[in-house]
Amino acid sequence: MRNTNIWLKTVIAGIVLAGCVCLAGCKTPKPRAEVMEHENKGNSLDTIESSSSRTQESESHGTKDTDRIVKNTNQLESSSREGSPDNTRNQKTENIDNVQDLEWKNKNQLKDTVTGIRKENGPEQKLGQLLERKELILETETGCYEALPSKDGAIGILVSTEFVKQVLEINVLEYPDGKILLQQGNISIRLQEGAREMISRTEVLSLTCAPYRRDNHLYLPLEAICEGFGYKAKLPLGSWRIYLESEEPYRDRSLPKVYDYRKVGRSTKVRDQGSFGTCWSFASLTSLETSLLPKMPKEFSADHMSLHNSFSLGQREGGEYTMSMAYLLAWQGPVLEEEDPYGDEFSPDGLKPSVHIQEIQILPEKDYEAIKKAVFFHGGVQSSLYTSLNGSSSESVYYNREKSAYCYQGELVPNHDVVIVGWDDHYPKENFEMEIDGDGAFLCVSSWGEDFGEQGYFYVSYHDSNIGSINLVYTGIESVDNYDYIYQSDLCGWVGQVGYGVEKAFGANVFEAKEEEELNAVGFYATGEDTSYVISLAHDVAGQDSLEHRKVVAKGTVKYSGFYTIPLKVSERINAGERFAVILEANTPKAVHPIAVEYRADDATEQADVTDGEGYISIDGIEWECIEDSYQCNLCLKGYTTKVNEQS
DSSP: OOOOOOOOOSSOOOOOOOOOTTTTTOOOOBBHHHHHHOOOOHHHHHEEEEETOOOOGGGTTOOOOOEEEEOSOOOOOOOOOOOOOGGGOOOOOOOOOEEEOOSSSHHHHHHHOEEEEEEOSSSSOOOHHHHHHOOOEEEETTTTEEEOOOOOOOOOOEEEHHHHHEEEEEEEEEETSEEEEEEEEEEEEETTTTEOOOOOTTEEEEEESSOOTTTTTTEEEEHHHHHHHTTEEETTTTTTTEEEEEEEGTTTTTOEEEEEEEEEEEOOOOBBBBSSOOOOHHHHHHHHHHHHHHTSSOOOOOOHHHHHSSSSOOOOOOHHHHHHHHHHHHTTOOOOOGOOOSSSOOOOOOOOOOOOEEEEEEEOTTTTHHHHHHHTTTTEEEEEEOOSOSSSOOTTTTTEETTTTTTOOOOOOOOEEEEEEETTTTTGOOOOOOOSSOOOOEEEESSTTTTTTTTTTEEEETTSSSTTOEEEEEEEETTTTOOOOOOSOOOTTTEEEEESSSSSSEEEEEEOOOSSSSEEHHHHHHETEEEEEEEEEESOSSSSSGSSSSSEEEEEEESSSEEEEEEEEEEEOTTOEEEEEEEEEETTTTOOOEEEEEEESSSTTTTTTTTTTOOEEEESSSEEHHHHHHHHOEEEEEEEEEOOTTTT
16 A cells, blocks of 8 residues: 655656455546646645655655645555553642541552542532532543532442543443443443442442433442442542542553453444445444444444445445545435445435534554554444455455454555454464464454354454554544534545645635524544644634634644544634634644645546635635635535524
């Protein structure tokens, strides 16, 4: 999947589409060779680059003597970096020698403070008075999280699942029948919503309070967390903080050595793509379905995704993951399988999405720790292989049918999409057909039916050349009533990137409000890791000059590349018929093209409409140029609004 880009005064772009091209009668869409010549200006936009080029942008810094267009190889530009996220368990805290222990059963002798709970404002009070408060705040270095006293007034504290997942790195799985599974490393405990007991291994322990749901958010007994995972809660005298302490052996235990979706109720129905080149859509939807499990089982239509998108490819022509992203992020789907069954090469019009996708993370290449964490905490990770297999009955020198084990080592690019749904760090290297350097494999599911592998599942060695090179996980799935309107002009999504030869650039999309609305959120693609962003809003836009009069409404940093929906701190009122602009300032380390764009790059994107938007780009946020007029592109920048209640 590597390609070499030759930079000339004008560049003819070659494209290798890597997402997935199945071997069963489908082929990779061929690129459209194109020459775009732009007049050089002082700070003019110097590049439109593919969304997935591996070319190191840092090598091109400051290039001003050429205007360039390069279409995508679908290997997203990223710098894979080792290292773990901030570990809030190691944060320093105040002296806790003088403490009042929370009187829970089965206390352990623990040490090393990890995090705490804080009550905002108010005089010092005793524990009993503290628990009479309606709400507490869990305060960590990564943010504040809500906590509650137990619902019935018992001496106990309930903490949000968000806190448990993000701070303590304990996975929480909710089942339709109210059962709750908590996992960290090789430790598991089971709870039941409304029940004052926990099951740890075969032992049943009584709890002071039960899991409780409020406003559709689940809160868990802190007591159960302490008992099950070896924490001890302390309340320093004269303090509003409740500290959690942990023993050394419990550190860095968030991931088990073996994990399998089939054993925890997170496996989906195995599909069969048949003779169509639709593995890309099946992989995307399987990944999406696992992100909803076990609480919300759904089966989505690969027929609709592969036939009702904004691209010019049929089901027999293959496709790739950026097409899935564009389709889902445009709210074109997903629709339910029962509404559009697979295999008839027909998809009815007028079907509505079942959920709204608001965030998709693209994990760094070959970062197995990040992949495992995504599988553990979020859902199956869509990835790609090179394989000469094309179905359940085919053979390959790289596949051990008896062991359902696969490993390819070579330079051939991926041609098939699968979903990573588990792993085994001890999986024997002897199970593979070739000699490899070590044990370990990912558990994957394909779209070749249950006759393939272990009823559709198979193992791919950690040493496979391609597994883990492309990695998507769906991390933001919301109900269809989250917003009333989506404003966008990029139905083909992230096709390329633009920039000025530096890490920072500005983009602005102008929209006209349909009615009285509130702008609630803005969505954009981060084209590289550690992208920092500033989002602004401009009212009553009459032209480029209006963009200078803008108001900052959100800012922050995202760890991985991908698409992110950023809620505004405060919703902004937009009048009916008002022209408003959402403005993105993106700063992506080591990038020279930080802004994602849609344009007609090849046969797949030839139907992209670059006249349906009004977008501007800038190097400094002061001087702007129209991207549609000058470069025949649309900005990938969306706005989300809700209708204003007339009575409000």
